[in-house]
Amino acid sequence: MPEVDLIEGFRDPAHMKALAALIKKECKSKINIMEVCGGHTHTIMKFGLSQILPELIDFIHGPGCPVCIMPKERIDHAIALASMPNTILATLGDMIRVPGSKTSLQKLRAEGKEIRSLYSPLDVIKIAQENPDKNVVFFAIGFETTTPMSAVLIQQAIALNLKNIFFHINHVTVPEAVEAIMSSGDALIDAFLGPSHVSVITGYKIYEPIAEKYHTPIVVAGFEPTDVMESVLRIVRQVNAGKSEVENEYARAVSREGNLKAQALINTYFEKRDHFRWRGIGDIPKSALKLKAEYAAYDAEIVFDDVLPKTELNDHKLCICGDILKGRAKPFDCKVFGKACTPTNPMGSCMVSSEGACSAYFKYGKLNLKGARA
Amino acid sequence: MSKKILLSHGGGGEETQSLIKELFFKHFENEILLRMEDAANLIMESTNIAFTTDSFTVSPLFFNGGNIGKLAIAGTVNDLCMMGAKPKYLTCSFMIEEGFEYAKLEEIVISMRDEMAKNGVKIVAGDTKVVPKGGVDGLFINTTGIGEIVYKGISAHHLANDDVIIVSHEVGNHGACILATREEIELESDLQTDCASLWKPVEALINAGIKIHALRDATRGGLSAVLNEWAETSKVCIEVDEAKIPVAKEVKGICELLGFEPYEFANEGTMVIALPKEEALKALDVLQHFPETAHATVIGKVTQAFTCKVILHTPWGSERFLEPPKGELLPRIC
Numbered sequence: 001m002p003e004v005d006l007i008e009g010f011r012d013p014a015h016m017k018a019l020a021a022l023i024k025k026e027c028k029s030k031i032n033i034m035e036v037c038g039g040h041t042h043t044i045m046k047f048g049l050s051q052i053l054p055e056l057i058d059f060i061h062g063p064g065c066p067v068c069i070m071p072k073e074r075i076d077h078a079i080a081l082a083s084m085p086n087t088i089l090a091t092l093g094d095m096i097r098v099p100g101s102k103t104s105l106q107k108l109r110a111e112g113k114e115i116r117s118l119y120s121p122l123d124v125i126k127i128a129q130e131n132p133d134k135n136v137v138f139f140a141i142g143f144e145t146t147t148p149m150s151a152v153l154i155q156q157a158i159a160l161n162l163k164n165i166f167f168h169i170n171h172v173t174v175p176e177a178v179e180a181i182m183s184s185g186d187a188l189i190d191a192f193l194g195p196s197h198v199s200v201i202t203g204y205k206i207y208e209p210i211a212e213k214y215h216t217p218i219v220v221a222g223f224e225p226t227d228v229m230e231s232v233l234r235i236v237r238q239v240n241a242g243k244s245e246v247e248n249e250y251a252r253a254v255s256r257e258g259n260l261k262a263q264a265l266i267n268t269y270f271e272k273r274d275h276f277r278w279r280g281i282g283d284i285p286k287s288a289l290k291l292k293a294e295y296a297a298y299d300a301e302i303v304f305d306d307v308l309p310k311t312e313l314n315d316h317k318l319c320i321c322g323d324i325l326k327g328r329a330k331p332f333d334c335k336v337f338g339k340a341c342t343p344t345n346p347m348g349s350c351m352v353s354s355e356g357a358c359s360a361y362f363k364y365g366k367l368n369l370k371g372a373r374a
Numbered sequence: 375m376s377k378k379i380l381l382s383h384g385g386g387g388e389e390t391q392s393l394i395k396e397l398f399f400k401h402f403e404n405e406i407l408l409r410m411e412d413a414a415n416l417i418m419e420s421t422n423i424a425f426t427t428d429s430f431t432v433s434p435l436f437f438n439g440g441n442i443g444k445l446a447i448a449g450t451v452n453d454l455c456m457m458g459a460k461p462k463y464l465t466c467s468f469m470i471e472e473g474f475e476y477a478k479l480e481e482i483v484i485s486m487r488d489e490m491a492k493n494g495v496k497i498v499a500g501d502t503k504v505v506p507k508g509g510v511d512g513l514f515i516n517t518t519g520i521g522e523i524v525y526k527g528i529s530a531h532h533l534a535n536d537d538v539i540i541v542s543h544e545v546g547n548h549g550a551c552i553l554a555t556r557e558e559i560e561l562e563s564d565l566q567t568d569c570a571s572l573w574k575p576v577e578a579l580i581n582a583g584i585k586i587h588a589l590r591d592a593t594r595g596g597l598s599a600v601l602n603e604w605a606e607t608s609k610v611c612i613e614v615d616e617a618k619i620p621v622a623k624e625v626k627g628i629c630e631l632l633g634f635e636p637y638e639f640a641n642e643g644t645m646v647i648a649l650p651k652e653e654a655l656k657a658l659d660v661l662q663h664f665p666e667t668a669h670a671t672v673i674g675k676v677t678q679a680f681t682c683k684v685i686l687h688t689p690w691g692s693e694r695f696l697e698p699p700k701g702e703l704l705p706r707i708c
Contacts, residue, residue: 007626013617013689020690048692119559119632225690344700354633364694 010224011047019229020052027236032058032188032327034181036174037143037195038065038355039223045364047225057232060188060327061350061357063177063281064195066142066170067095068321068349068356071279072313074170075100078139079108080307081168081300088114088131090124091139092146098352099345101313121149125156128165137166137300145197147171147270147289148262154269154291154298166300169290172276174198175206176287180278181326182214188327191235193228194220196250203258207246215244222250269295277312279349280321319348324357331361338362377476384470384504397480398500401487406463406498414498416463420522424459426450427518435482435512437555439566442515443482445642447489448571450519452591455576456645458525461493467501469514482513493573495519525580532587533608537676538654540647542575542667543568545597546625549639554628561631565624570643570666578660579647588648591641595699598637600646601684602698609681614674614696617689638699648676 035041041061044050050059063069079100082089089105096105096117109115114134116127121138128136140150150171157165174195181187194207199220207218217238221231231249238245248254269292276288291299301308315321318336323329331337331350341347343359350358382389399408406414430446446466454461466486470479490496547568554561572591579586588608590600597619605612621636629636643666649657654672661670679685684696 005623007623007630011689016690046694047690048688048694051692052690363697366695 007224010222010226012226015226016052016229019226019233023057023229023233023236024054026233026240027054027056028240030056030058031235031239032060032190033193033232033235034060034062034189034191034327035193035228036062036064036178037193037198038068038353038357039197040193040195040221040228041065041357041360042355043223043225043228045360048364049225049228053232061324061360063181063278063325064143064174064198065353065355066146066172067093067098067353069172069177069278069280070095070098070141070170071277072100072315073277073309073311075104076102076309076313077168077301078105079103080309081137081139081304082108082113082115084135084304084307086134088116088127088134088136089139090116090118090127090136092118092121092141094353095139095141121146121153122156124153124165125160125162128157128162129160132164135164135166137168137304139168139170141170143172143174143195143198144201147266148201148259151262151265151269154295155265157298165298166303167291167298168300169270171270171289172278173287173289174202175210176284177278177281178210180281180284180287182210182216184326186326186328189216191216191239192218193231193235194218194246196220196222196227196254199250199254199258201259201262203256204246204248204254205256205258211244211246217244217247219247220250220254222252279315280319280325282322315348321348321350321358324350331358331365334358379470379472379474379476379479379504381472381504381506384502390502393502397483398502401483402466402490402497402500404496404498406496407500414463414465416498416520418462418520418522422523422526424454424457424521424523425519426453427516428453429514429516431511431514432552433511434552434555435478437567438551438564440569440642441482441485442513443485444489445569446515446517447486447493447495448569448643449593450517451489451493451495451571451573452643452645454519454521455571455573456528456589456591457521457523458528458576458580458586458589459521459523460577461495461519461521461573463498463520464490464495465499465518466497467516468503469510469516470502470504471510471512472504472507474512479513489571493571525586528586528589530588530590530604530607533604533610533612533648533676534587534650535610535676535678536651537587537648538651538672539601539612539614539674539676540649540654540657540661540670540672541592541597541620541644542572542647542661542670543641543644544620544622544625544669545592545641545644546621546629546636546639547644548642549596550622550625550628550636552640553632559632561628563624563628565622565628568641568643568666572643572645572666575661575664575667576645578663579657582656582660584649584653584657584660586647586649589645591643591645593642594640596636596638596640597646598635598684598696598699601696604648605684606682611677611679611681611683611685612674613677613679613685613687615687615689618671618673620669620671635699637696651675
């Protein structure tokens with residue numbers, strides 16, 4: 001097999017220009033495209049894609065950033081758990097930066113609490129083995145992409161008979177969130193870029209009911225610039241042809257059925273929650289997972305229930321993240337964007353993580369002379 | 375059992391003396407140091423002096439292409455060079471954790487000796503402390519350096535409209551190399567640090583009579599920090615072409631995997647140069663004769679488009695501000 005350059009191969013300037021020209025030529029009507037995943041928002045902003053696309057194409061930045069959609073009360077859970085004596089709290093990515101109602105994990109760590117930011121959830125095993133006299137709580141976050149890793153971690157904790165690992169599960173699911181946005185009735189969305197890494201696990205079949213019900217083309221797209229451009233072209237062609245199908249642009253990693261082994265593993269340990277509150281959107285039925293009752297001994301929400309705060313906390317009333325997620329506003333429309341609300345001191349969900357729409361606009365979008373300021 | 379550094383090696387008594395003589399004097403040997411006075415007596419030819427200090431706490435201590443010792447010499451030497459100063463003398467303090475392996479310490483000291491030999495600098499004063507286990511993470515080193523300014527007027531304030539911006543090497547290698555070496559990531563990579571002293575190429579630029587407006591080694595905060603500081607300080611706009619910024623394939627890969635920008639990664643032997651446009655070709659010609667700057671290249675220019683900002687142009691015609699790095703470097707999760 002010839003060697004494929006997985007980075008430069010998908011950033012070829014000639015290819016990019018050719019795709020831009022085709023889209024410009026073929027796009028005849030206004031198309032609002034929601035990219036569900038924060039990774040796509042990042043690609044669009046970092047590579048300035050809206051600047052080379054026709055004005056008829058508008059991107060609406062969806063709720064696919066697991067850190068951003070975490071309601072404040074659950075961040076307070078992490079903080080309460082990390083504050084317990086003899087406890088190590090482990091989590092992924094920029095979760096540690098996110099402020100709860102009073103403090104953040106990062107600040108707590110500076111005060112001497114043991115908080116680990118992991119690259120791989122399986123590191124929790126090593127931490128638990130090296131600290132047998134401490135409770136290790138894994139604050140699990142992420143969409144379908146990261147859920148299998150949490151499942152493997154539980155499997156290993158059980159196999160190794162480790163009694164000092166506990167799980168605070170915040171895994172959320174894409175289709176229910178998309179359904180919630182579409183069924184609200186006021187979302188201005190004509191088509192979707194389907195999340196790619198989620199689809200590696202779930203397969204692209206999960207989007208078929210949405211495409212059918214709301215007549216929206218959905219193209220599962222890779223994260224590289226040419227992936228997004230090609231997916232936009234496919235959406236344009238579907239719209240022109242009056243189609244609303246699920247297409248798979250990210251064929252190098254995604255199939256219709258997905259990773260069956262990973263799905264089975266998820267189903268072994270997790271079940272749907274009745275409800276989960278999404279920051280910026282609100283309550284969405286069946287949109288998150290929890291540990292099955294038989295694993296209650298590992299469930300931090302049950303074992304440490306007495307220390308977990310129960311009050312629901314909303315974002316500041318000036319925050320318009322809910323409207324941004326429905327495509328009704330852009331980050332620049334927000335009065336506090338870049339002023340009272342910045343990545344260092346976020347007020348709303350979309351500014352919280354580097355994958356959030358406001359954060360991407362803050363970092364990459366200030367010179368976005370077209371599109372972002374439209 | 376291997377020989378270890380003990381608390382007594384830092385106690386000031388007989389063991390301290392033997393450590394100094396058998397290790398530090400042996401490798402750092404020079405007339406001024408061997409006099410063993412309370413302070414070094416330096417005779418400087420010039421009254422225009424550059425003076426700097428830096429502490430080195432890198433973890434891990436050994437990495438692909440270098441170690442903390444090489445870094446401690448190159449880092450301080452480079453800080454002097456970036457002011458147009460010929461590095462002359464260094465001081466060096468070791469803070470060693472009790473139980474540190476003697477052989478490792480010697481390996482580090484030998485790297486320091488070798489790096490100094492490349493620049494003609496000398497360690498003329500030093501200090502050794504041994505702290506109880508857990509007091510430091512293996513070994514910390516501080517070096518302070520003094521040099522004679524041989525080219526005046528280099529400053530972050532001196533960027534002028536139409537200046538060109540040159541980087542001397544691929545960017546991000548050191549940061550990516552350290553990240554790949556850290557055990558919590560477990561990446562296999564042949565990537566080497568760019569750690570190197572830059573006095574030879576800087577001296578050659580000066581000797582060739584090339585006009586230099588600003589010079590800075592892109593250490594913590596990387597290329598992005600240097601360009602943003604310059605744009606801010608000189609009240610200009612710096613526009614760079616992304617396609618022209620040299621980034622190693624491995625560095626791009628690590629950045630993609632973990633969600634970082636190569637322009638924010640630290641470098642330890644890569645400088646950014648701002649000079650008048652007509653000097654650019656001459657400068658590149660000089661730099662290509664040195665292995666550490668052989669791939670120097672022009673990446674952009676100074677304009678007035680957006681004062682105090684850095685603009686990055688993509689090869690397909692879009693553009694964005696290159697913002698200065700913020701906060702702790704954390705990986706993306708999905």
